[in-house]
Amino acid sequence: MKGDPVINRHSGVPLYGQIAQDLEGRLGDDYEPGDRLPSVAELAERYEVNRLTVHEALGVLVRRGLVTTVKGKGSFVALPIIRWDVRAGQDASLTQAMGERGHAVENRVLGVVEDDDPELREQLGATRALLRFESVRYVDDEPWSMTSTWFDPDRFPRLDELWVDRSSLHLVLKQEYGVRMRRSTRTFAALAADATEGQILRVPVASPILQARGLNVDEQGRPVAAVEHRFRGDRIQFSVELG
Amino acid sequence: MKGDPVINRHSGVPLYGQIAQDLEGRLGDDYEPGDRLPSVAELAERYEVNRLTVHEALGVLVRRGLVTTVKGKGSFVALPIIRWDVRAGQDASLTQAMGERGHAVENRVLGVVEDDDPELREQLGATRALLRFESVRYVDDEPWSMTSTWFDPDRFPRLDELWVDRSSLHLVLKQEYGVRMRRSTRTFAALAADATEGQILRVPVASPILQARGLNVDEQGRPVAAVEHRFRGDRIQFSVELG
DNA sequence: TAGTGGTCTAGACCACGCT
DNA sequence: GCGTGGTCTAGACCACTAT
Numbered sequence: 001m002k003g004d005p006v007i008n009r010h011s012g013v014p015l016y017g018q019i020a021q022d023l024e025g026r027l028g029d030d031y032e033p034g035d036r037l038p039s040v041a042e043l044a045e046r047y048e049v050n051r052l053t054v055h056e057a058l059g060v061l062v063r064r065g066l067v068t069t070v071k072g073k074g075s076f077v078a079l080p081i082i083r084w085d086v087r088a089g090q091d092a093s094l095t096q097a098m099g100e101r102g103h104a105v106e107n108r109v110l111g112v113v114e115d116d117d118p119e120l121r122e123q124l125g126a127t128r129a130l131l132r133f134e135s136v137r138y139v140d141d142e143p144w145s146m147t148s149t150w151f152d153p154d155r156f157p158r159l160d161e162l163w164v165d166r167s168s169l170h171l172v173l174k175q176e177y178g179v180r181m182r183r184s185t186r187t188f189a190a191l192a193a194d195a196t197e198g199q200i201l202r203v204p205v206a207s208p209i210l211q212a213r214g215l216n217v218d219e220q221g222r223p224v225a226a227v228e229h230r231f232r233g234d235r236i237q238f239s240v241e242l243g
Numbered sequence: 244m245k246g247d248p249v250i251n252r253h254s255g256v257p258l259y260g261q262i263a264q265d266l267e268g269r270l271g272d273d274y275e276p277g278d279r280l281p282s283v284a285e286l287a288e289r290y291e292v293n294r295l296t297v298h299e300a301l302g303v304l305v306r307r308g309l310v311t312t313v314k315g316k317g318s319f320v321a322l323p324i325i326r327w328d329v330r331a332g333q334d335a336s337l338t339q340a341m342g343e344r345g346h347a348v349e350n351r352v353l354g355v356v357e358d359d360d361p362e363l364r365e366q367l368g369a370t371r372a373l374l375r376f377e378s379v380r381y382v383d384d385e386p387w388s389m390t391s392t393w394f395d396p397d398r399f400p401r402l403d404e405l406w407v408d409r410s411s412l413h414l415v416l417k418q419e420y421g422v423r424m425r426r427s428t429r430t431f432a433a434l435a436a437d438a439t440e441g442q443i444l445r446v447p448v449a450s451p452i453l454q455a456r457g458l459n460v461d462e463q464g465r466p467v468a469a470v471e472h473r474f475r476g477d478r479i480q481f482s483v484e485l486g
Numbered sequence: 487t488a489g490t491g492g493t494c495t496a497g498a499c500c501a502c503g504c505t
Numbered sequence: 506g507c508g509t510g511g512t513c514t515a516g517a518c519c520a521c522t523a524t
Contacts (some may be wrong), residue, residue: 012501016514021438040491050514055492063306064435065447068270071491072521081433186483189326190433190453190476192307195264206306208476210433216486233433233451240483242426242457257493283510293495298511314510315502386512 005047016056019047023057026068027077034152037067037075050192063204065234084144085239095169103139109166110134120226123215126152130226132161135169136200144202150226173224181224184222186214188238191230200213201232208233248290258292258301265290268302270309270320280310280318306447308477319486327387328482329474333400339411346382350411353377355403358393363469366458374403378412379443386444387478393469416467424467429457431481434473444475451476 005022007015023037031037038046043054049130058075061067069075084098098105124130130150137145149169151159156177163172173179191209198205210231216224231238248265250258266280271363274280286297301318304310312318327341358375367373373393378446380388391414394402399420406415416422429442434452441448453474474481 003518016512017438022453041489051491052493052515056512058491060448064437069491070522072523073464074490084428098299098332103447113520179490183485186432186485187328188453188455188483190451190474192451192476194307195260199497205303206449208435209430210453211433231433233435237430237432239430242483242486259493284508294510295512296495299493301510311510312510313503315504315508425495448518 007047008047013047015047016053017058019043019049019054019057020060021036022047023061024066033077033079035077036073038078039074041102061207065207081234083237086236086237087239096170098139104141106138106141107165108136108138110136113165117150120150123226124150124223125151126154128153133160133163139235143232143237143238145229145231146197146200147230148228151224154242157178177205179218179224182219183217183222184223186212186240188212188240190233201230203232203234210236212238249360250292251254252369258290259296259303261301261305262286262290262292262297266304267309274320275343276320276322278320279316280320282317306449308450324477326480327470327478330454330480330482339413340453347384349381349384351379351381352407353379355407360393363393367393367395369397371396377404384476385478386475389440389443391471391472395468398467422461422467423460424459427458427460427464427466429481429483430457431455433476440473444473446475451482453479455481457462 005019009015009019009023010019018026023031023043032134037043037058040054040058042050043057046053047164058067058069062069065081066078067075068078107238111134113132113134114129116129118197121130124226131153133147133149133151135147135149136143137147153159158175159172162176163169172180173181189211189212192206193201193203193209197203197209198207201207209232210229212229213227217228248262250261250265252258254261266274269339280286280301283294283297283301286300287294290297301310301312305312308320309321311321318332334400349398356375357372357376359372364373371437374392374396376390376392378390378392379386399416402415402419406412406417413424416424432454434454435449436444436446436452438448440446440452441450442450444450453472453476455472455474456470458469461467
């Protein structure tokens with residue numbers, strides 16, 4: 001149990017920042033993962049500040065993924081981050097790897113649109129406009145990533161009909177087209193979630209997103225699909241063996 | 244020039260969210276990179292809301308890296324993101340690569356501490372506590388990344404004296420110890436900047452950080468150092484060729 | 487119905503940059 | 506000195522959850 005909160009009103013440091021730091025120091029100590037924090041009103045009284053100031057402090061912790069808030073219920077210490085290694089390698093299927101570990105993995109295709117990106121088109125050697133599939137991956141009913149996948153419609157005809165409502169793209173490609181897909185290049189970047197991504201992935205706007213873009217190829221090294229994954233930063237990390 | 248702002252006060256969507264979206268839609272259109280946005284007071288009048296509500300809307304855009312604010316001056320449309328490919332490969336030195344392109348790269352060693360992490364110690368095959376170097380990399384006087392580097396003090400005696408005040412670790416290792424260091428494994432994750440990282444990297448708290456952890460090895464594949472880079476998400480992306 | 491977090495207002499003061 | 510963004514208060518209303 002830590003001592004009384006000490007807030008310095010004349011240090012030049014914003015009160016909400018001091019409160020956020022004080023609360024962060026108590027996480028895992030006074031407050032353990034899953035615990036409910038004192039209510040905003042309670043904290044406001046304890047720190048002798050306005051409710052809004054407490055709300056701003058909690059906002060800092062929420063955006064950093066340390067605290068989650070539920071309207072009508074309260075604020076809770078976030079559960080320990082479950083990081084999952086998505087290892088590069090011959091097996092490009094997360095669905096399969098997770099399934100073997102007893103997790104329910106589901107891919108939902110949100111939609112398919114024509115997307116005439118000249119650069120991607122050249123990468124895939126397509127002569128017509130590519131098809132872009134938008135999908136979301138859920139692990140145990142929790143959204144983990146959004147994915148855009150670009151295909152050459154001439155090489156994979158009717159893929160839109162075949163993939164929708166089936167969990168694994170890799171299975172569809174293998175069973176329907178005889179193609180074993182593996183990862184080739186990847187580019188990693190850290191982004192901030194926009195409003196749409198926040199809504200679909202159920203994270204606050206501006207939460208960290210691990211973006212992995214690249215090319216998938218078949219066993220002969222021929223390009224199969226261009227992909228862009230946007231993983232929830234609090235759920236995924238990506239391990240790579242470099243050459 | 245887009246039309247008048249349209250804000251729906253009874254849609255259930257927060258006003259600051261609507262304002263953020265409206266402003267975002269005008270970026271690159273009404274307001275170009277580097278332009279000053281209307282003042283908070285001006286926007287409050289235009290949207291017929293309180294100043295605080297405008298401030299919250301700008302906060303969303305700031306945290307997403309689309310807008311920067313300067314106290315006393317105004318709010319500005321962020322400059323286009325300069326993404327830099329840090330490619331994996333035989334040459335592990337960013338300093339050298341950037342220098343060849345006419346950028347001034349500087350590494351400042353903030354400090355050296357003993358750090359007895361058993362796991363890292365085993366990875367490096369050390370028999371004593373490791374030394375952890377904390378450094379910051381600046382490109383054209385702008386902070387780009389923070390780095391922690393763990394060394395076996397027995398293998399690299401006096402490294403602390405030799406590295407401090409010299410720009411490139413790779414040069415020091417090559418010239419003083421005859422070691423050519425290259426990247427081996429890497430793990431990528433997207434984090435949110437804490438208060439310290441935000442201050443040093445000059446980004447808002449909770450900004451996206453691309454974390455790259457891994458092992459560097461010499462030409463014989465023997466471990467040389469464990470590293471953890473924390474790159475500003477708005478400045479760096481990382482490209483990898485997978486096996 | 488009571489308690490919770492989320493939003494919004496009106497008004498105030500501050501620190502900062504510029505002229 | 507004035508305009509700027511940043512912070513904070515007091516008070517209000519709302520939507521949601523649980524009882």
